[in-house]
Amino acid sequence: MNWQNAITDYLQYCRIERGLSDNSISSYEQDLNRLMVWSEHLSSGQVPLSIDQENLTQFVRNSASELSPRSQNRLLSSLRGFFSYLVFEGYRKDNPIELIESARVGRKLPKTLSTGEIDRLIAAIDLSHPQGERNRAIMELLYGCGLRVSELTQLRISDLFFEEGFIKVSGKGNKERLVPIGPNTIKYVKIYQDQVRVHQQIDPGYSDTLFLNRRGKGLSRAMIFTLTRQLAERAGIDKTISPHTFRHSFATHLLENGADLRAIQQMLGHESITTTEIYTHIDTTYLTEVINRFHPRKSS
Known part of the structure; x- marks a missing residue:
């Protein structure tokens, strides 16, 4: 089995059996093609079924100079999934990427807006x-329902x-979830x-798409980004x-107002509660308020 055949089979598996998004599959393909090109220059001529941990460690180290820690970890995730697939299908007995450690990535807290800033932005x-x-x-939908921008652009009238x-929201990997929407x-x-x-002339292919541009077609992600920056x-x-x-x-x-973390996880469509914990950080101002209100020695 050569690299091209193995990569093609794996990406087909990701698309059909795992239901991954086009963006995820494109990232996997980019990472695996990088490995394929690198392996072709080895004197030993390694192929997917024979490449070992030593060669893969060398590949990851070489890639580290060109990639950020987060990109390095994405690369490792791509390789880990690829070789797990080869083991699952019986092509290999081992996953040579398992013992290679991930790069250390500092926890980056996401930027947020205060309720006052959101009011100002919408008022603009x-x-x-x-x-x-x-x-x-x-x-109102982005803030009121916590949607990803791709989920918003894909929202249909029949989803309301x-x-x-x-x-009804179609999230990553086309996984659907129900999200509450307030009055x-x-x-x-x-x-x-x-x-x-109701007064727009709508392109026939977008009759069920909720948000339309002036030509009666769906909005692009770039248009939403531009609109947000302008406002x-x-x-x-x-703030950026x-x-x-x-x-x-x-x-x-x-979270600050007392919502359950598991409920927030479900609304955001996160598979792991760890992801939700990162997204729903509590800022230092709120922590200070908690100490000042509830600690028994809050005052002298």
């Missing part, structure tokens, strides 16, 4: 503009269950639907933010 939307009501509904108080968010989405979208600048918010900042803020504010 020009509602007299033809896309004003749409933009307000977008921002307002009477039940839920929306305030519903109000602004319905204003956009009933007063703006932050207009609101005078001196993205649509994902609303997701961080959604989770952080829920």
